[in-house]
Amino acid sequence: MTGSPLADAALAGIFGLLVGSFLNVVIHRLPKMLERQWTVECTQYAQDAGLLPLTAAPGDAPQAFNLWTPRSRCPSCGHGVRWYENIPLLSWLALRGRCSACKAFIGWRYPLVELATGALFFACAQRWGWSATTAAWCAFCAALLALTAIDWDTTLLPDDITLPLLWGGLLAAVAGWTSVGPNDAVIGAAAGYLSLWVVYWGFKLATGKEGMGYGDFKLFAALGAWFGWQALVPIILLASVIGAVTGIAMKLASSLREGKYVPFGPFLAGGGFAALLWGPQRIMQAALAVLGLS
Template sequence: MIDSLVEDPLPYSGFLFLLGLLVGSFLNVVIHRLPKMIEAEFRHECATLNLGDDAPPPARASYNLVVPRSACPHCGHQITALENIPIVSYLVLRGRCRGCDARISPRYPLVELLTALLSATVAWMFGPSLAGLAAVVLTWALIALIFIDADTYLLPDSITLPLLWLGLLINLGDAGFTSLTSAVVGAVAGYLSLWTVYWAFKLLTGKEGMGYGDFKLLAALGAWFGWQVLPVIILLSSLAGAVIGIALVLAAKRGFGKPMPFGPYLGIAGWLTLLCGPQLQQLLFPTF
């Protein structure tokens, strides 16, 4: 069976496509709930500090990635297992809640389909290997970060920091994407490069041009692929941000003065680097 997977990547890619549908369904939960969990934790800490040392801490309702069960935000109808089958349930329900007929956002099945397609693509490129498994995990993490940042302007430490350490670990041996030295330098250079831009912009304008989560995400990508590809990632993400930002302004969906998250473009550039980093580096910086 293993030999057949190595010789023919189609069954492995098909398996990762189906697994990606399930993971995409879970990523929808992460994208929706993780920012709310961060906010709830912050509010709980503030409330605890305001009570003083002798007062007991306030009670907290259970809210995490597992409980409470997913429910319709309009009528509270709890989503059953049959209503939670990736893509299929959305099509059967025709994009409507079974309890109140409220419209379900099409982004849920799109995230599931996107996760499945990207997972299958990575499986096809890398095959059943340690690097391939790591690449799939990186893909899932980037999808979650892209949508969370697009919604809330947050790049949670609970994803970016483990991603950074995982990048260093995967490059410990010969199965990684670069040498360990290059990965360590990439993590440091990735963080410091955007940190420098942040402070230069703040000193010149008095405003914050980006968040610290962007530093950590670029540091994580540097840990995965090495310092050599950082110029490629920064250039691609900047170009993507400029093009999409101008398109949103022209479509009257965003004004010039409204903040725009940079994390989604870093995530897109990072995933493209995963697939074809050396080719992009040769194309954009042939003498670097």
């Protein structure tokens, strides 16, 4: 766009910082929005069934809460974040990671998500230039980053992100924006979903417990759509190895959350990022090296 590949990549990186700022909102608010929606639906169902009284007065409506409303506030003191306090990365550094009003610490995740998004957008633009392919892979990275953080926090992989990610991979293959052909993308999506579905039911029948959620099936299907069925084994192998190592480390450090579980979605996403940056063959070699099989 500017005539200089490095300058184009830098512009994409700056845009990525802005997108990363928005992703922080998505990560924080989308799970809360889903919880509110589920509460309303359960209450409505109970009222329709006569299990709960109709307590809401006519005209009552819950306060709007979505990705745009209300404006961002400090969770400690309620201070409204001004526009100049919301500049990606720079504002966090200028404020030294603290609220300008109450001086409460602002988590490291906010600048890290912004920085990671900017770096991934930069890498995509540097690799593919200013093109539809770059736009497609930038959207892929943004969705995967949001899913990673949401799943780690809540063990939820919202359909609002996984399903568009799946369909986006299939459409990108049809449009020729990825190196994966439409047939490989469709087979990859189906194989990704069914493989974890079989593992889920096998584990449940054998133990009576659920080893993963349906969101993991959909996320793996989406990765199959973006990378093709050939990449599924390297991705799942790397995700399993890293997940097992992380789980063992957290157990030894007594940092496992209640229920003694570690969400699998972030490790699947990590396999997806690795496949994007280094390719399925190299991550297969890395996973085998960790297992001592190479």
